Amino acid sequence: MFRSWNPSQPEITDLIVEHDPRTLERVKVRKQDVLDTFSRFSNRTAMRAVEQLPEREGFLDEKELDRHLLKVHWEMQRLAEEFYHGHRVWELLRVVIASIREAGVRETIRIVDVGCGIGYVIRWMAANIPLDKYRIELAGMDLNSTLINEANRLAGAEELPCRFLQGDAFSNGHSGHIFTSTGVIHHFRGPGLPQFLGRHEQPETQAFLHFDFQPWLLAPVGAWLFHYLRMRTAVARHDGVLSAARAHDGRTLREAAREALPEFASGIYGAKIWNTPAPRVFHTLVGLRRPLVEEFRRQLGRRRSRLGELR
Numbered sequence: 001m002f003r004s005w006n007p008s009q010p011e012i013t014d015l016i017v018e019h020d021p022r023t024l025e026r027v028k029v030r031k032q033d034v035l036d037t038f039s040r041f042s043n044r045t046a047m048r049a050v051e052q053l054p055e056r057e058g059f060l061d062e063k064e065l066d067r068h069l070l071k072v073h074w075e076m077q078r079l080a081e082e083f084y085h086g087h088r089v090w091e092l093l094r095v096v097i098a099s100i101r102e103a104g105v106r107e108t109i110r111i112v113d114v115g116c117g118i119g120y121v122i123r124w125m126a127a128n129i130p131l132d133k134y135r136i137e138l139a140g141m142d143l144n145s146t147l148i149n150e151a152n153r154l155a156g157a158e159e160l161p162c163r164f165l166q167g168d169a170f171s172n173g174h175s176g177h178i179f180t181s182t183g184v185i186h187h188f189r190g191p192g193l194p195q196f197l198g199r200h201e202q203p204e205t206q207a208f209l210h211f212d213f214q215p216w217l218l219a220p221v222g223a224w225l226f227h228y229l230r231m232r233t234a235v236a237r238h239d240g241v242l243s244a245a246r247a248h249d250g251r252t253l254r255e256a257a258r259e260a261l262p263e264f265a266s267g268i269y270g271a272k273i274w275n276t277p278a279p280r281v282f283h284t285l286v287g288l289r290r291p292l293v294e295e296f297r298r299q300l301g302r303r304r305s306r307l308g309e310l311r
């Protein structure tokens with residue numbers, strides 16, 4: 001467990017799937033390269049998980065790997081269901097939407113989930129929220145075509161009104177009025193974090209909500225126990241624990257957002273359980289165009305106490 005608790009190493013899923021950033025084509029990954037990376041961190045747990053992955057002539061077998069990757073994401077979806085993550089996102093998103101409407105925006109509000117994986121959050125909203133009433137459009141984007149195909153398959157099976165596209169969520173033609181993400185932001189580290197956040201500076205974009213684990217004292221034991229009990233694949237167990245280790249604290253997120261996006265007010269929502277000092281498992285980096293801030297505070301109502309300093 002403690003070898004996995006080293007935030008400077010990548011997650012297994014960061015290494016086993018690679019895309020050409022220009023064409024988005026999959027790039028072959030040599031298994032030994034992945035093993036060498038974890039060997040440098042003396043992370044035997046990760047090495048054992050990678051050794052089990054199917055290979056062909058020294059390269060990870062893409063088809064088999066995709067099946068494995070889907071299993072990992074199905075496990076993550078189960079976790080999101082158990083944590084009522086769809087409710088959590090909508091509870092805050094609806095307040096942002098109301099604030100944007102109060103500011104006079106009449107057009108359809110486009111919500112883009114960055115790094116949507118198999119699209120649980122977007123599918124949950126498409127299934128549970130009357131999109132016409134709120135005049136919102138839902139899209140999920142991910143660089144990974146396997147995950148996007150699965151998101152579209154699941155949305156199609158339930159005839160859900162949402163779209164999933166393979167690609168860079170911040171690229172031309174895909175801009176959202178609101179960007180959201182879950183479990184994505186800790187993948188961006190060091191100078192990569194303000195760079196990622198800086199990409200929200202697009203003419204249409206009014207707000208962003210990035211949900212991720214919150215680091216705290218008992219997180220190592222909690223994350224290990226929880227993932228051991230609830231996850232079945234070695235990759236999901238390993239990456240689940242490591243992502244809790246790599247989670248950014250509120251201060252890092254806030255400061256990176258303020259540095260990268262001076263035109264937005266940024267802050268952390270939902271760090272503590274009501275007015276107690278007990279931390280929540282997830283916290284949210286919230287960013288809003290400055291003219292929306294007062295209305296956002298008003299629309300939060302009694303939940304306002306969950307909002308840290310927004311500036």
Ligand SMILES: C[S@@+](CC[C@H](N)C(=O)[O-])C[C@H]1O[C@@H](n2cnc3c(N)ncnc32)[C@H](O)[C@@H]1O
Nearest residue numbers: 076115116117141142143144167168169182183
């Ligand atoms: C941990 S996974 C996401 C998990 C997913 N949100 C969930 O809750 O199941 C991170 C994903 O972010 C995607 N990603 C990272 N940067 C992206 C970008 N700029 N545009 C689209 N997808 C991105 C990666 O392809 C990867 O699949």
